[in-house]
Amino acid sequence: MTRQLFTQHLENVSSDILESHPEIIRDYIKGKNGIYALYQDEKLYYVGLATDLRIRLKHHLSDRHSELWNRFSLYLTKGDAHLRELESFILRIAKPKGNVQKTKFIGYNLALDLEQKIREKRDREIAKLFGKGQKPARPRYTKVRKTRKARESILSHYIKKAFSIRRDYKGKRYTAQVKANGKIYFNGKVFNSASMAGAEIMGGHSVNGWTFWKYRNQKGEWVPLDELRKMKAPVKSARGEKKLRGAALAPYVKDGFPIRANYKGKTYTAKVNSEGTILYDGKIYTSPSLAGMAVINRNVNGWLFWKYQNEKGEWVKLDELRK
Numbered sequence: 001m002t003r004q005l006f007t008q009h010l011e012n013v014s015s016d017i018l019e020s021h022p023e024i025i026r027d028y029i030k031g032k033n034g035i036y037a038l039y040q041d042e043k044l045y046y047v048g049l050a051t052d053l054r055i056r057l058k059h060h061l062s063d064r065h066s067e068l069w070n071r072f073s074l075y076l077t078k079g080d081a082h083l084r085e086l087e088s089f090i091l092r093i094a095k096p097k098g099n100v101q102k103t104k105f106i107g108y109n110l111a112l113d114l115e116q117k118i119r120e121k122r123d124r125e126i127a128k129l130f131g132k133g134q135k136p137a138r139p140r141y142t143k144v145r146k147t148r149k150a151r152e153s154i155l156s157h158y159i160k161k162a163f164s165i166r167r168d169y170k171g172k173r174y175t176a177q178v179k180a181n182g183k184i185y186f187n188g189k190v191f192n193s194a195s196m197a198g199a200e201i202m203g204g205h206s207v208n209g210w211t212f213w214k215y216r217n218q219k220g221e222w223v224p225l226d227e228l229r230k231m232k233a234p235v236k237s238a239r240g241e242k243k244l245r246g247a248a249l250a251p252y253v254k255d256g257f258p259i260r261a262n263y264k265g266k267t268y269t270a271k272v273n274s275e276g277t278i279l280y281d282g283k284i285y286t287s288p289s290l291a292g293m294a295v296i297n298r299n300v301n302g303w304l305f306w307k308y309q310n311e312k313g314e315w316v317k318l319d320e321l322r323k
Contacts (some may be wrong), residue, residue: 156182250276
């Protein structure tokens with residue numbers, strides 16, 4: 001018997017139906033899993049997944065996407081076991097304008113093997129032509145794209161020597177190497193944070209690398225990487241200041257001030273320090289987005305997520321500082 005992935009679908013429907021006939025559409029999609037697509041007229045704008053499609057679409061009527069779509073399609077699935085993988089597949093092919101998060105497959109990238117095979121063939125041909133013994137080509141590590149935030153590894157503040165980390169996921173064990181400079185070598189690539197290395201396993205979806213990976217402590221126990229931060233404060237410079245470089249808010253602040261965010265009916269508060277870093281839940285973050293991700297455990301635009309109180313006493317988006 002063939003097992004179907006999709007059970008029902010609804011395509012190219014006006015967003016007006018969500019407000020003009022909410023009771024009818026609710027009966028079809030409330031509590032249902034699936035993939036949804038948002039369109040601006042006939043042009044695909046955004047693709048997402050949800051375990052309750054009604055709530056997610058209602059949310060998109062008032063969030064940052066609200067004015068950028070007017071039609072939608074729904075594809076209901078049996079369960080949610082493969083939703084993220086399916087979403088990643090669609091985003092890699094369609095590349096909708098509204099989706100800013102990059103996605104990766106969990107499966108092995110054959111390009112690495114292909115490159116290696118071509119090198120080996122080339123070396124054999126050279127050896128045959130010139131009679132020289134050639135050693136097999138060694139695989140090269142590919143570096144993640146260089147950005148201002150990615151140049152310095154966060155782990156470098158807490159370690160002095162190299163060690164191994166691992167993660168068990170869906171019955172498989174993944175191992176990686178943390179070098180003395182804090183960079184993580186995994187799957188033929190170099191990562192500047194544990195979260196970025198963890199996202200490689202999760203198909204590009206964000207994770208908290210500090211709790212995702214484990215390392216072996218002095219007792220021989222495999223414990224979350226976050227234990228390093230609890231045991232040891234960040235390495236200090238000659239002036240005694242913490243090495244938290246590139247704080248995104250630094251150019252826009254002179255003195256510390258409070259910020260807050262509302263999420264799922266709850267208000268979260270944090271403090272922007274005078275050097276532009278953010279103190280939330282006892283931890284320091286170098287950008288509003290990293291602090292926001294600590295709240296909702298997924299990628300978020302921190303400049304729009306957090307609010308501060310302006311000179312008029314109004315709570316406005318942190319992005320107003322940049323304007």
